[in-house]
Amino acid sequence: MLNKKTVEIIKSTVPVLEEHGEAITTRFYETMFQNHPELLNIFNHANQKQGKQQRALAGTVYAAAKYIDSLEAIMPVVTQIAHKHRSLGIKPEHYPIVGKYLLFAIKDVLKDAATDDIIEAWGEAYNVIADAFISLEAEMYDQAEKQTGGWDGFRSFIVSKKVIESEVITSFYLRPKDNGPIASFEPGQYISVKLEIAGEEFTHIRQYSLSDVSHKDYYRISVKREDGLETPDGKVSNFLHQEMAEGDTINISAPAGDFILDTRKQSPVVLLSGGVGLTPMVSMLKTAAALQPERAVTFIHAAANGKVHALKNEVKALSEQTKFKSFVFYDSPTEEDRLANAFDVEGYVTEEWLEQNTDIAQAEFFFCGPVPFMKAINRSLKNLGVADERIHYEFFGPKGELEG
Template sequence: MLSEKTIQVIKSTVPVLEIHGTAITKRFYQMMFTAHPELLNIFNHANQHQGRQQTALANAVYAAAVNIEKLESILPVVKQIAHKHRSLGVKPEHYPIVGENLLAAIKDVLGDAATDEIIQAWAEAYGVIADAFIGVEADMYAQAEQQTGGWSGDRAFRVARKVQESDVITSFYLVPEDGGAVASFEPGQYISVKLEIPEEANTHIRQYSLSDSPDKPYYRISVKREDVYQDKPAGKVSNYLHNEIKQGDTLMLSVPAGTFTLDQQDARPVVLISGGVGLTPMVSMLETLAHTNPDRKVTFIHAAQNGNVHALKQQVTDLASRSPQVNVKWCYERPTDADRELGQFDKEGYIDLPWLQQIIATTDASFYFCGPVKFMSTVNRLLKELGVSDSDIHYEFFGPAGSLEQAEPAEPAGVR
């Protein structure tokens, strides 16, 4: 337990962290990777270059400081991060390294303002927070290994099938090389894929949502090829998977993880909203509902640029044709001539409030959504304007967690 003095010192740093938090975390990663370059094998380099990891850590540190008197209130965030850590292979021995470099970064950025008293208080607080993470993650590692079909660390899976779903999305059907069972998962969870890419100095790990239901003898991931876009370079891992990985090749996977999961005990209607490749966890949820709870009303809304990049459409359409409780709607931002001729979409442009009001029969439902950050920010705002309670709103960031409020777009957000 932290002393009252330590708590007060930590709370006094909240205004400073609000201003300088990202500068501190940016310096932290620079210092840590210089001293421990082996940790580059764990972290997503793209998120580092884009600043997303630094912002996510700054938000987590800030939340810990604000809630230092009641750290149990941030337990959901701890569990979410712990799932990521377990999936990536973060171990107890990494925490002292993080603590040492985080304290050094605070001192480096704040200079004389980071007094010995402040550094000591944060050292104590970090010890308590690290112990909480280590304890939660230890339970997760044990559960991952001990469950039916579970394993420890990475396990070799063979690409049984590779299917092009759209111009930019390809599915990989993965089965264990050892012929054993696969661990089950909750619809909405993800796996980590670890790749050794030729001529790349470090291992690359990416997390991909499972895009099929848990009752299959395989895992399926549906990966979008990230091409050069504005100031973002092409995705190394997604392009390697699309261009180099073939049927019969081997991928190393972690046990499924993640806190963005479908509540299967809730009998109320469910609304699934996705943009772009954000439909992958939604299809897993829809498949699961169709098999395990066919009487539950489901509204499935998906936004894409057009039919050329719309993946898994036939699977969703087939599910809806067999289940009268499933209502499917497509929104195309820029439909092609073929889309128009075939009438393959329900709305042109963006998801907006009047359209949602026509589709959604009740706000007494569970709402799940996933997609690009600006898309999710728009959906989050629209659901609140509809009167949906915060407790019924659930969403997933692809990558480090962020704030939808901070990402609020000035104009409607499309998908690509």
């Protein structure tokens, strides 16, 4: 437990740290990677270059510091991060390294303003926050390993099938190399993929949502090839598309994540996706169709056009066999799409459309897609009075802001 004086120091210095947040975290990562280059095997280099991860970690440390005497208040945030840490293989021994360079960076940026008392108080607060993560992650590691078909860290799988789903999205069917059972998962969860690319100094880890249902003898991921226009091409997605072939080995973590459809509930569900954001939604849709055929499910997918619309036939076939509602939005349909009646609505998903076509008063809303899509959906749902408890979303990258 932190004493009263320490808590006062922390709370009164949070605004100062927030003000210098970016400078502190930039300095923190610089010095940490200089001294522990092995950590570059775990961190996403593209996120680093864009500052996304810096903002996410800094934001969380300050948010946690504000609640330092009542950390239970931010447990949902801690849980979401802990899932990701567990899938990445973050261990207790990593925490003191982060703590050391974070304190060093605070001192280095704030200079004399960071007195010994302040540094000491932040050291203590960091340990309290780190302990909250470490104990939760310990439970998650335990659960991941002990469940039927579970494992610790990364396990080798074979790409048993590679299926082109659209011009930009390809699915990979993964079966365990050891032929053993595989852990079940909740619809919406993801795995981490760890790649060793020949000639590259570091490994690369990325998350991919499981796009099929649980309880099969394989996992399926569906990956969008990220073309860089002015930036380098996405490292892992391009490798998977271009180099990873059927029969090749891929190392993956056990399923993780708290963006899940609770199949014990009966409330209506609206699944909204933009582009590759459909992967967790397809898993949720197929699971609901199998386990809860009476549940009211609305599946709304937005894509540019038919060329990039993945898993189209799979969703269509399901919509013919079950009674869920499906709506396809194209914002730039091709002539072929028009002739084939391949979409229901031309343009974007709007607030008015949601009001008229979904159960705003009762449904649970799940969404995932490009950040502008997520912001627009979030704004619409808020404007329509949907309570926060009924709004669930997943970022395909470090969690960012949806407001504004």
